[in-house]
Amino acid sequence: xxxxxxxxxxxxxxxxxxxxxxxxxxxxxxxxxxxxxxxxxxxxxxxxxxxxxxxxxxxxxxxxxxxxxxxxxxxxxxxxxxxxxxxxxxxxxxxxxxxxxxxxxxxxxxxxxxxxxxxxxxxxxxxxxxxxxxxxxxxxxxxxxxxxxxxxxxxxxxxxxxxxxxxxxxxxxxxxxxxxxxxxxxxxxxxxxxxxxxxxxxxxxxxxxxxxxxxxxxxxxxxxxxxxxxxxxxxxxxxxxxxxxxxxxxxxxxxxxxxxxxxxxxxxxxxxxxxxxxxxxxxxxxxxxxxxxxxxxxxxxxxxxxxxxxxxxxxxxxxxxxxxxxxxxxxxxxxxxxxxxxxxxxxxxxxxxxxxxxxxxx
Ligand SMILES: Cc1ncc(C[n+]2csc(CCOP(=O)(O)OP(=O)(O)O)c2C)c(N)n1
Numbered sequence: 001x002x003x004x005x006x007x008x009x010x011x012x013x014x015x016x017x018x019x020x021x022x023x024x025x026x027x028x029x030x031x032x033x034x035x036x037x038x039x040x041x042x043x044x045x046x047x048x049x050x051x052x053x054x055x056x057x058x059x060x061x062x063x064x065x066x067x068x069x070x071x072x073x074x075x076x077x078x079x080x081x082x083x084x085x086x087x088x089x090x091x092x093x094x095x096x097x098x099x100x101x102x103x104x105x106x107x108x109x110x111x112x113x114x115x116x117x118x119x120x121x122x123x124x125x126x127x128x129x130x131x132x133x134x135x136x137x138x139x140x141x142x143x144x145x146x147x148x149x150x151x152x153x154x155x156x157x158x159x160x161x162x163x164x165x166x167x168x169x170x171x172x173x174x175x176x177x178x179x180x181x182x183x184x185x186x187x188x189x190x191x192x193x194x195x196x197x198x199x200x201x202x203x204x205x206x207x208x209x210x211x212x213x214x215x216x217x218x219x220x221x222x223x224x225x226x227x228x229x230x231x232x233x234x235x236x237x238x239x240x241x242x243x244x245x246x247x248x249x250x251x252x253x254x255x256x257x258x259x260x261x262x263x264x265x266x267x268x269x270x271x272x273x274x275x276x277x278x279x280x281x282x283x284x285x286x287x288x289x290x291x292x293x294x295x296x297x298x299x300x301x302x303x304x305x306x307x308x309x310x311x312x313x314x315x316x317x318x319x320x321x322x323x324x325x326x327x328x329x330x331x332x333x334x335x336x337x338x339x340x341x342x343x344x345x346x347x348x349x350x351x352x353x354x355x356x357x358x359x360x361x362x
Contacts, residue, residue, distance in 0.1 A: 008221045010212035014256045016226035020284045022292025030235035035299055041078055041230045042294060043308040045287050048098040050075040050312035054319045055097065055111060055238075059265045064325050065116045069097045072228070072260035074190045078102050079233035080160055083241045090144040091130040095192070099162065101127050107315050108322040117325070118333045125200050137167040140176035140189065147185040159187045160237075160309045166197025168211050177218040180250035187250045188240045189220070192227060193258035199272040201294035212352045215252035227257025228286040231293075259282075331357065 017032050018024050024032060033041075052071045058064040070077050075137050077098035081090060084103070092099050100110045106120045113123025113132055120131030130146075133139035139244035143161035150157035167173055168191055180187045191211050208214055212222030220245075225236040233255060257283040262269040294300040335342065335350040342350075 005216075008216045008219065010210060010222040010224045010254070014226045015232045016229050017231040017235060018229050018289055019226075020228070020295045022291050022296060023261055023287045024231075024293060027232075027235075030056060030239065031230070032233055033234045033296070035221075037082070037234060038231060038290065039293065039299065039304055041082060041234065042076075042287075042290055043311055044078040044082070044102050045230065045290065046142075046308040047311045047315050048102065049287060051098055051101055051107065051315050051319070053155040054316045055114075055263075056265070059325055064114060064120055065099075065286075066114055066115075066218075066264050066266065067111075068264045070095050070098050072285065073192055073194060073257050074098055075230040075290075076190075076227050076255045076257055079230055079237050080162060080190055082234060083237045087128065087155070087157055088129065089128045089143070089146050089157060089159045091139040091159060092132050093139065093162055093164060093167070095131050095160050095164065095325055096132065096133045100127075100132070101315070103127050103325065104256050107131055111319070111323065118329055118337070126173055135169035137163055137172035138177070139163075140172050141179070142148045144176045144180045144183075144185050145185055146361045147187045147250075148153060151184065151186060156245055158241050159185075160241070161187055161189050163191050165191065165193040165195065165202055165205055165211060167191075168202065168214060169197075169205055173214075174218075177215060177220050177250065177252070178282065181218045183282065184247065184249040186244040186247075188237065189215075189250060189252045190237065190240075191254045192257055192259050193254050194227075196263070196273075198267060198270075200261045201273075201347075210254055212254035212326050214249075214280065215289055218252050220252045221248075222252040222254065224254045224256065227255030228284045228289065230286055230290050238245065260287065270349055272297060278313050282331045284347075300326070306343065 015027060015030055017027060055067045059067045077096060080099050081102040090103055097110050101107050105127050109122040124130050140161050143159045147159040193211050197205055210224055212224045215222040223349060225232045225234050236253055240253050245252050255302045260278055260281055273303050335346045
């Protein structure tokens with residue numbers, strides 16, 4: 001095998017530095033993150049889990065329209081932002097609210113889109129976080145564009161572009177990887193492979209040896225990580241970000257994780273999978289294994305627990321108290337902000353909707 005191919009190939013097994021029992025493992029290419037990074041990560045995981053659970057509760061109370069929970073995927077979400085610098089960009093999907101909050105966006109602003117408002121809720125430029133993308137993979141060419149522009153300007157920006165396993169079947173995924181590779185755009189494509197695209201299991205989605213292998217055809221190096229091991233994710237994503245920043249072009253990372261809950265509150269996962277498939281994943285919980293490791297190192301003292309708990313309580317209170325009743329939305333806004341100047345087609349559609357609504361009210 002040529003060295004070029006070797007360079008592009010992901011590891012045979014997903015990189016795992018702390019296993020599901022909390023036991024650390026040496027790796028030939030990756031070091032364990034520092035104690036400080038793991039303690040910060042622990043606090044973020046606890047806060048992320050609480051955010052997920054509180055947002056799901058708000059849906060049940062009718063205060064939030066929809067919430068695609070990332071319960072069980074918090075290590076991926078937190079690691080994706082921890083490895084970024086302030087000037088870097090994050091391009092999230094609808095499932096990545098915890099990443100957005102981890103990046104420092106206000107929790108209420110983060111949930112604004114998912115409440116059904118017409119805008120993303122936060123200022124994308126303030127935190128360098130693009131609006132959450134619901135159409136699959138459409139955020140990826142945009143992410144590449146931002147990275148390419150930054151490179152042309154001589155900035156050392158890296159863009160973290162998130163996508164699900166299902167999203168890798170979209171044309172936009174392939175176009176984004178190809179363009180990024182040809183133009184050496186500093187993008188890290190980060191696939192959270194949670195085994196499902198709504199009801200479609202991975203085996204019906206892709207016949208590739210792994211999703212990280214998909215980079216090979218484009219000349220993009222791939223790597224795989226255990227998606228429930230914060231330590232491994234920090235090491236692999238950190239390395240990918242460094243490579244992209246150093247001018248080595250785009251990088252592709254696949255995290256192996258699992259969607260332990262339904263796709264959203266509108267989905268009933270029991271219709272397409274059995275409990276005995278889900279249960280083993282509960283034992284691979286990202287928080288459980290990091291906690292065990294930190295305890296065994298003697299790093300888990302009352303201060304650490306107190307700090308994590310107080311951040312978690314704070315985010316819960318923010319969501320509980322700050323998420324007011326439904327936003328007042330005007331359907332005409334649908335057409336208002338798409339282009340600086342409205343097109344003829346949009347004017348016609350807006351007029352059509354106006355007449356429809358008037359007829360309904362009459
Ligand atoms: C272009 C497009 N096609 C179809 C859909 C409908 N859809 C919403 S979520 C989803 C599954 C996505 O699965 P995956 O990419 O694995 O992400 P996950 O939801 O598991 O995080 C589909 C098909 C969509 N949102 N956009």
